[in-house]
Amino acid sequence: MKKIINNVEDIVPEMISGLVRTNADLVKQIDGTTAVVRNDSKFKENKQVGIVSGGGSGHEPLHAGYVGDGMLSAAVAGEVFTSPTPDQIYEAISAVNQGQGVLLIVKNYSGDVMNFDMAKEMAEADDIEIKTIVVDDDISVKNSEFTQGKRGVAGTALVEKIIGAAARSGMNLADLAVLGQKVIDSTKTIGIALHAATVPAVGHPGFELADDEIEYGIGIHNERGYAVEKIRPAKELANELIEKIMNEFPDQNGDFAILVNGMGGTPLMEQYIFANDVLNELAAKKVKVSFSKVGNLVTSLDMEGISLTIMKADSAWIKYLNEPVTTIAW
Amino acid sequence: MKKIINNVEDIVPEMISGLVRTNADLVKQIDGTTAVVRNDSKFKENKQVGIVSGGGSGHEPLHAGYVGDGMLSAAVAGEVFTSPTPDQIYEAISAVNQGQGVLLIVKNYSGDVMNFDMAKEMAEADDIEIKTIVVDDDISVKNSEFTQGKRGVAGTALVEKIIGAAARSGMNLADLAVLGQKVIDSTKTIGIALHAATVPAVGHPGFELADDEIEYGIGIHNERGYAVEKIRPAKELANELIEKIMNEFPDQNGDFAILVNGMGGTPLMEQYIFANDVLNELAAKKVKVSFSKVGNLVTSLDMEGISLTIMKADSAWIKYLNEPVTTIAW
Amino acid sequence: MKLELVDAKKWINLFVEKLEKNQTDLNELDTAIGDGDHGTNMKRGAEAITAAFEKKDPENLSDLYKATAFAMIQKVGGASGPLYGTAFLDMSKAVKTDNLELGDLLQIGTDGLKRRGESDTGMKTMIDVWQPVSDALKVNKFDQKVIDNALENVKNLVATKGRASYLEEKSKGHIDPGAQSSAYLFESLIEIMGA
Amino acid sequence: MKLELVDAKKWINLFVEKLEKNQTDLNELDTAIGDGDHGTNMKRGAEAITAAFEKKDPENLSDLYKATAFAMIQKVGGASGPLYGTAFLDMSKAVKTDNLELGDLLQIGTDGLKRRGESDTGMKTMIDVWQPVSDALKVNKFDQKVIDNALENVKNLVATKGRASYLEEKSKGHIDPGAQSSAYLFESLIEIMGA
Numbered sequence A, B: 001m002k003k004i005i006n007n008v009e010d011i012v013p014e015m016i017s018g019l020v021r022t023n024a025d026l027v028k029q030i031d032g033t034t035a036v037v038r039n040d041s042k043f044k045e046n047k048q049v050g051i052v053s054g055g056g057s058g059h060e061p062l063h064a065g066y067v068g069d070g071m072l073s074a075a076v077a078g079e080v081f082t083s084p085t086p087d088q089i090y091e092a093i094s095a096v097n098q099g100q101g102v103l104l105i106v107k108n109y110s111g112d113v114m115n116f117d118m119a120k121e122m123a124e125a126d127d128i129e130i131k132t133i134v135v136d137d138d139i140s141v142k143n144s145e146f147t148q149g150k151r152g153v154a155g156t157a158l159v160e161k162i163i164g165a166a167a168r169s170g171m172n173l174a175d176l177a178v179l180g181q182k183v184i185d186s187t188k189t190i191g192i193a194l195h196a197a198t199v200p201a202v203g204h205p206g207f208e209l210a211d212d213e214i215e216y217g218i219g220i221h222n223e224r225g226y227a228v229e230k231i232r233p234a235k236e237l238a239n240e241l242i243e244k245i246m247n248e249f250p251d252q253n254g255d256f257a258i259l260v261n262g263m264g265g266t267p268l269m270e271q272y273i274f275a276n277d278v279l280n281e282l283a284a285k286k287v288k289v290s291f292s293k294v295g296n297l298v299t300s301l302d303m304e305g306i307s308l309t310i311m312k313a314d315s316a317w318i319k320y321l322n323e324p325v326t327t328i329a330w
Numbered sequence C, D: 001m002k003l004e005l006v007d008a009k010k011w012i013n014l015f016v017e018k019l020e021k022n023q024t025d026l027n028e029l030d031t032a033i034g035d036g037d038h039g040t041n042m043k044r045g046a047e048a049i050t051a052a053f054e055k056k057d058p059e060n061l062s063d064l065y066k067a068t069a070f071a072m073i074q075k076v077g078g079a080s081g082p083l084y085g086t087a088f089l090d091m092s093k094a095v096k097t098d099n100l101e102l103g104d105l106l107q108i109g110t111d112g113l114k115r116r117g118e119s120d121t122g123m124k125t126m127i128d129v130w131q132p133v134s135d136a137l138k139v140n141k142f143d144q145k146v147i148d149n150a151l152e153n154v155k156n157l158v159a160t161k162g163r164a165s166y167l168e169e170k171s172k173g174h175i176d177p178g179a180q181s182s183a184y185l186f187e188s189l190i191e192i193m194g195a
């Protein structure tokens, strides 16, 4: 394993330190934590519902890169692929509460759900009103009442954008939670990997793929997917993912938003080529794409791969998606 | 080689198509070319000197990602690692000329210099006033009157930002060229690679490094560097590069700007850790960092690696660097 | 049988030792069906427990379990932090006034896991080790075999909770990392009880 | 000796064939000391030349060289596009009224390369093939040996222009890709002259 790091144990604090020091006008670190909170001038002036997200590190720029006016109020970084602890989340909640309550945006992993839950209980003891929405956009995993359910993956960035914009516009906590759930229900993602990520403490890739193989349906923590197949031209990959995702939308009229997301080790060049194929295929299917975004938004360390997110969006959401924000990475 | 592409010959047109279709509010493609030009509403209203850059593809988001209000007027994309042809550059010049002349920002490679020169001759035949600045920030290569000289690498993004902001503020062509040359002379970069890039038409990495080796002084086209050594902790890498770069600055008082640049296959996590070490070492050396930026700004396909750019900047340049822009990727 | 402070402290210390020794193995188990960090997580927890004990030597059973719980909750994160943390926190509360039989104590811990994880036996998690161990202790039939059988059983289960559940059928044939770290906990207990 | 239209067309067509056949080899040479695209670039140029000839069959020498030049300038890019383009454009201009001795014609092309590249012999570029070939033709001593010697010489040079110059001393021992593609050009010429 070759990585530009120092000690494996220092990865997250050093990364957060690098991030806040190179963006001091936008964010600051909460003392004694790896949580990052807005530091812009508007933050204290315009009171709003606090929006806190977080999770394991390794998905940068998620979440700290989305802290800023119009998006998150704070983000909490756990160890690599490890949910942050409740006390850190609690600190972030306390730092952003402006009396109108705090919405927690959690990706659906048992660790994240449990730690955010414990933090919520701690904050409620301080009479802070808390609501939680749990993002589970990854349709490569079967859903069921009796299982962990679907994972939260790249769609999280879109959820954070919409909720952040709505919160800035003055929406109250209860309405934000309702909106958030609606957005989540309308957001579907599948990812593919060409090469697995290497967790620094493990030192080798999470799984091996042959030189001509890709894995369909991977998660953002090296979770294996539903099929290993030969790699195919980008347009066939795009068609395959679109097919799977569009099956989830009974009503294909109206506005859709798309996100083509690089997993960390895949160049922008390939992401744009893939996006071009996605737009071709959606046009052929007469699906109206009213918002699109391409880039490394929700990564998985050095994984080579890509994910496609499609959201059935109403026009207010499209407006929220398009609104300018002041963040490091949106 | 596993890449998310279709035919190798279609890489650049499909990439540009994906980029413009997902950013239609910002940029449009010039018909029959792979040149991208501003498409925002301010473009026609506020007349200014046109700023055109370009070069081989594979360095995304450079240059098309920097087209927009406050940065480039147009960008011309050549084939992968191949300078664009004069006719394409000429089209871009013609599209952005608003009567105040056009400045060409060229990276110092013989191909780029020659093709931009030929385009300049073509445009001058139309009575368009043209000036050229040639970026050569890579200090890992020895300079001499009798050789090709230094390469243009990541510092190009900073040059484009400063020149773009100055042009927006109304600076005239002659002054922009003088400013550009001053900025270039004050900008120094060195890069390291952990893994070479794979040119799609070649199909294998440009060179091989052992599992514990890195190469110092690589270029952004897989050009080999000046030394192969064992990988070391990030802070030692940072110190080594800083040492080399700061030697180039006789006067180390005043403001400096830094750019920590990912080469395409290196996660943001590692870039922030490296940036943290860079800031530590510069602080120890009492160098005043007044602007810093971290990210995949000037890449080399899927190369794993990082580069450090340090610029001795005056306060006007810092202001230009900080000004907001409306581009895809800055 | 009940565990008094001295032995309980030895128990936790032995657990800590095993976690530190087996970090890589736990990471590898988690790499196969999860995200590769369970060993690193538990190692961080182990160090936090040691630090807590050094900072303030627990003076009674309740403090011991509470310090263990807090170390887990505050330093581990992931799924295992809140799970182990909740189990030990509930155990700490249960022994506040009176010590309990080990089987009853661990049942309280197991119930904590189930509550926190919204889960139960048969889902291929650490609960599939905690529950049979608690059951065996209640009827005084606890030995290494109980742990071995539990792990064997866990191996053949299809995961329905935790990260391994995304693999569905493919999770079969792998030992759940949390089950393995719990096995270390209860192997430490055997060593104490034997002594 | 002078080349008339029919033979000159055969010459360029043979060159095109060689470029199409040797794309990979040229890319590999360029991978070693450049950026790996010279074969792809020249292949694109070759296809553009063919397309240009198909679109309009050149009716005189000047048109032939001009069409070759324009194909190179408009479709190749990189360093080789303007270089080959300028050489052939200058050659096209030179034969506008009268045909020239091959040695003089190629000297004009070589001078075009030097002007465009701000370079000269000894810098490990295609010029190190063009110049000796021009010289040999001028004294009627042109054969395969001239090309072989030129390539051998190029191999031992340290590059001071083009991408290979960044490698400094390490560029030694490698054949310059542009020198190799120029060797194909002049090997095609030998085939024509021999016939």
Ligand SMILES: Nc1ncnc2c1ncn2[C@@H]1O[C@H](COP(=O)(O)OP(=O)(O)O)[C@@H](O)[C@H]1O
Binding pocket: A081, A082, A083, A109, A110, A111, A112, C030, C034, C035, C037, C038, C041, C042, C077, C078, C079, C080, C081, C083, C113, C116, C117, C118, C119, C124, C125, C126, C127, C161, C162, C163, C176, C177, C178, C179
């Ligand atoms: N909902 C749950 N109920 C019970 N145990 C669970 C649950 N989710 C996860 N686990 C346990 O946690 C272990 C994983 O811990 P760890 O790897 O540290 O956290 P993470 O899964 O967040 O990376 C699993 O092996 C399993 O035993």
Ligand SMILES: Nc1ncnc2c1ncn2[C@@H]1O[C@H](COP(=O)(O)OP(=O)(O)O)[C@@H](O)[C@H]1O
Binding pocket: B081, B082, B083, B109, B110, B111, B112, D030, D034, D035, D037, D038, D041, D042, D077, D078, D079, D080, D081, D083, D113, D116, D117, D118, D119, D124, D125, D126, D127, D161, D162, D163, D176, D177, D178, D179
């Ligand atoms: N300044 C120059 N003068 C003469 N020839 C040059 C010069 N720069 C490059 N070359 C030639 O161009 C060749 C490289 O062409 P190519 O790989 O197509 O372009 P690029 O270097 O832009 O990738 C070199 O091998 C060399 O022969």
Ligand SMILES: [Mg+2]
Binding pocket: A056, A080, A081, A082, A083, A111, C035, C037, C078, C079
């Ligand atoms: Mg984890």
Ligand SMILES: [Mg+2]
Binding pocket: B056, B080, B081, B082, B083, B111, D035, D037, D078, D079
């Ligand atoms: Mg090139």
Ligand SMILES: [Mg+2]
Binding pocket: C030, C034, C035, C036, C037, C038, C078, C163
């Ligand atoms: Mg895990």
Ligand SMILES: [Mg+2]
Binding pocket: D030, D034, D035, D036, D037, D038, D078, D163
């Ligand atoms: Mg080349």
